[in-house]
Amino acid sequence: MGDLLTVRGIVLKETPVGETDKFITILAKDYGKISVSVKGAKRVRNGLTAGTSLFSYSDFYIAHIRKKMYLNQAEPIETFxxxxxxxxxxxxxxxxxxxVNKLLFENMPSNxxxxxxxxALTALSKNIxxxxxxxSIFEFKILEFNGYKPETNFCVNCRKKTLPTFFITTEGTVCEKCLKKNDFYVHLNETLTYTIQYIFSSELNKLFTFKVSSKTLNSxxxxxxxxxxxxxxxNLKSIQFIKEMEEFQ
Ligand SMILES: [Zn+2]
Incomplete structure (x- = not known):
């Protein structure tokens, strides 16, 4: 017998294997992304269905045998x-x-x-x-966790202190003079600048509660x-689908 281990995490991906088995990719607390084999996943009677479907946040009881992980049991905490x-x-x-599945490497803790x-999933399910x-909050925070932080206090080119009529590119704000012809930009105003600063400077507990106007939200x-x-x-299919969905709204 190998080691037994208990992890708490969320199912990022399910991959069917044969008629009754599947692999699940879990983002687990303190372990990061791990792949676990679920034998007999589709047999309702063994109780491995609820806690192992996509989105499920569960406690997973795992047997670690010769570098492979096998699920013994899953107790769902929140299935979303x-x-x-x-x-x-x-x-x-x-x-x-x-x-998250695309961005993270295996076995790197990403609490x-x-x-x-x-x-983010809790906010989606509450619909407030x-x-x-x-x-947008999710995207800005993922960028922040990967080391990105835009400059929003001055022009990244000439260092002049910016005012609300300025623009934003990939590095942050630039002034009208420094904006290059091919730059991607969005017109900034005080609310938009403040909202971006708020998202980058706030802890996760404080986010997912505030509201903004639809104009600010679109920008x-x-x-x-x-x-x-x-x-x-x-290049995810899911974001393509979201964009298509928005066109019909
Ligand atoms: Zn400038």
């Missing part, structure tokens, strides 16, 4: 099942899982990302602030999506 009743929430939730994911805002979303594309270029 209600995300499945709302197409938009489901689309954004899938996008969050896919992003801040796990907490972010939990907070717009999904698009939840997504925020344009910026965070552009940065995601620029920094990670993940």
């Amino acid at each position: 099942y209600n995300l499945r009743n709302d197409l938009s929430a489901l689309a954004y939730g899938s996008y969050f899982l896919e992003t 801040n990302v796990l907490l972010l994911l939990l907070k 602030i717009p999904n698009k805002l939840i997504s 925020l979303s344009v910026i965070s999506r552009h940065l995601m594309k620029n920094y990670f270029n993940l």
Whole structure:
């Protein structure tokens, strides 16, 4: 027999294996991303269904045998099942899982990302602030955890202190004079600048509670999506689906 181990984490991905088995990718507290084999996952009677489906936040009891992990038991803490009743929430939730799965390497503890994911999925399931805002906060924080922080106090080129009529590119704010012809930019105003600063300077517990106007939200979303594309270029199907969904709204 190998080692027994208990981890708490969230299911990022399910991969069916044959008729009855599957692999699940879990983002686990203190362990990071791990792959676990679930034998007989589709047999309802063995009780391995609820805690091992996508989005499930569970305690996993695992046998570690010759470098492979096998699930013995899963006890769900929160399944986020209600995300499945709302197409938009489901689309954004899938996008969050896919992003995290693509960005993280195996076996590297990423407790801040796990907490972010939990907070974002909780916000989606509660439906108090717009999904698009939840997504922007998620994107800015993922960027921050990967070392990105935009300069918002002065022009990144000439260092002149910026005022609300300035612009933002990938490094942060630039003044009108320094904006280059091919730069991607969004017009800034005080609210937008403040909101970006607030997201980057606040702890996760304080985020996912505030609201902004739809105009500010649209600008925020344009910026965070552009940065995601620029920094990670993940090309995920889930974000394509979200964009198509938005066109019909
Ligand atoms: Zn400048």
